[in-house]
Amino acid sequence: MNQKNGRTDPGPLRERARSLFISQATIDETLEWATPRQLDAIDRMLATELANREASKRARLMRQARFPVPKSLDGYDFANVRLPDGYTKEQLTGLDFAAKAQDLVFYGKTGRGKTHLATALGMLAIEQGRSVRFRQTAELVLQLGKAKRDGALDSLLRDLARADLIILDEFGYAPVRLDGAR
Structure with a gap:
């Protein structure tokens, strides 16, 4: 003391x-x-x-969180990342978007580091004590459908709602049926 x-x-x-x-x-x-x-x-x-x-x-x-592989921003190459006008790298890594409950969409060609960046930001959120859920979009749609059939949809939705940050990876890569989209 x-x-x-x-x-x-x-x-x-x-x-x-x-x-x-x-x-x-x-x-x-x-x-x-x-x-x-x-x-x-x-x-x-x-x-x-x-x-x-x-x-x-x-x-x-x-x-x-269920990250597929833990990642960090150490050595991450931001050369292929284009942020919206007026939005800085510091705001991104400071997780300003999560604090404001804003959506953030990473898009681009395969292999450009979108999943790496999303995972690293999720890990930063965890370091700050925030709750994160990382899901492949197609996997989440299947989980939601199964939960609905099993009568556990409310429980799954409550778990997702408790998260401070939800990361949906590979959004748009897999076709989603109309029922799954709902």
């Missing part, structure tokens, strides 16, 4: 304890009787717990 005027500063410990929903009364009582070394141990334990929870959350978000 930080030293402040020769005394241990309980600020970080208070913040960590409150983020774990420990009551203010329990924190105050503990601060009254605990020695500085005990407070350091408690603070370290709380910090470790928060870090473990954050790591578990990221792993859960990655499983839910």
Whole structure:
């Protein structure tokens, strides 16, 4: 813990304890009787717990996203990417479109890095703690049809609605029947 005027500063410990929903009364009582070394141990334990929870959350978000292959923007070549007028690379990588619930469509020839870019942006969203769903469009249409037949459509739609970012890959590559489009 930080030293402040020769005394241990309980600020970080208070913040960590409150983020774990420990009551203010329990924190105050503990601060009254605990020695500085005990407070350091408690603070370290709380910090470790928060870090473990954050790591578990990221792993859960990655499983839910179902990326085919994890990708990053490290070394990504933006030479073939043309953004709309007035829209910057920083806005794209800052996920401004997701925060504003805007659609973003990547189109172009095969092998130009559209899936790579979409996956990398999805992984950035997960790093920020956002929920992502990555689906091949044809696969999603099949899942929706099956869920409808099985009576589980509402559940699937709720899962998709909870996502902060939905990535549909290969949109327009596979023909979709009218019923599937609905």
